[in-house]
């Protein structure tokens with residue numbers, strides 16, 4: 001792979017860079033993320049501006065509102081967004097997971113109905129996979145769906161569902177065959193979060209914010225046309241979602257890590273860092289560059305197959321552990337100020353928030369242990385653990 005921009009890619013990059021310089025509202029630059037994104041209209045407006053300028057769903061088919069562009073443009077987009085410290089589109093789950101799954105498994109009607117409003121941030125999505133008894137072992141899903149008169153009747157509970165409190169739709173993994181076990185008998189549905197019988201209860205995180213939730217389903221009637229894939233074929237559809245969750249995110253994660261390390265360098269300049277801390281900062285920078293080149297390898301595979309491969313797990317694993325180290329180092333550099341609560345801390349409590357939020361990074365989208373299993377089994381070809 002030639003890592004330099006082609007003339008056409010260089011033109012795209014220059015145009016995007018100029019657009020970001022002109023269009024990114026000052027108050028949103030370097031936004032710390034988290035639940036505050038949903039408090040005002042700014043993030044939706046920013047997401048819409050990205051869409052209207054043609055930068056959302058760059059690689060998606062044009063007939064559904066996408067850009068029909070090559071994957072390299074998506075990588076350039078993420079690099080430039082990071083360079084500008086621009087916050088991502090608000091529809092993280094819709095764009096990263098629900099959309100690609102609908103493109104791969106949806107009917108023409110589903111594609112026409114759901115894809116465009118998701119890109120333009122009119123509709124927000126959440127992911128209902130994890131349950132109290134099914135997290136790493138997703139095949140343990142027990143939320144039930146029963147076909148009745150043209151509807152699936154859904155009962156059960158999901159947990160840790162990010163953004164469910166603001167979501168319009170949920171990609172939901174259910175068990176449609178009560179006699180089945182493990183990967184068989186699962187059915188994947190699109191559920192309207194405003195339907196009767198859907199109850200969302202926020203869960204407070206270590207940051208003090210409630211970005212994720214429990215969702216309770218009591219006799220929720222889901223029209224049969226909201227089935228994604230086949231009845232009983234939900235596992236295959238869920239795997240598409242998970243490969244995109246871990247795979248397509250790679251460049252975005254590396255880009256956010258690069259921003260984080262740049263902020264760490266600025267902090268070290270501002271507050272001073274001892275020689276060992278400086279060594280550690282340099283080490284993080286070098287490892288981040290290795291992550292960049294691993295992502296280029298995944299990108300080459302994605303361009304050949306159109307589907308992210310299991311090596312996407314490497315990016316998620318490396319990023320999450322690096323982000324925890326970087327935020328911890330920042331707190332150390334802050335010295336006694338590192339012990340202050342977010343409200344009283346310097347830099348608006350940015351590092352306190354990031355340190356606490358980073359704890360979830362090694363759990364969400366697959367724990368580090370589970371990702372190491374995937375890398376050893378599916379990337380390195382070692383024997384399966386079970």
Ligand SMILES: Cc1cc2nc3c(=O)[nH]c(=O)nc-3n(C[C@H](O)[C@H](O)[C@H](O)COP(=O)(O)OP(=O)(O)OC[C@H]3O[C@@H](n4cnc5c(N)ncnc54)[C@H](O)[C@@H]3O)c2cc1C
Pocket residue numbers: 126127128129130131132134135136137159160161162163212360361363364365366367368369370373
């Ligand atoms: C911030 C955040 C956001 C989230 N958002 C969503 C969301 O939007 N939608 C959603 O569906 N879920 C979401 N999750 C849930 C997340 O996917 C699960 O927490 C995760 O898959 C782990 O499942 P669990 O919590 O049930 O832990 P468990 O699976 O019970 O794991 C407990 C421990 O056992 C280890 N373990 C389990 N199996 C193995 C194994 N085979 N080998 C070695 N070690 C193992 C794990 O690594 C972990 O340390 C979110 C989680 C977080 C933290």
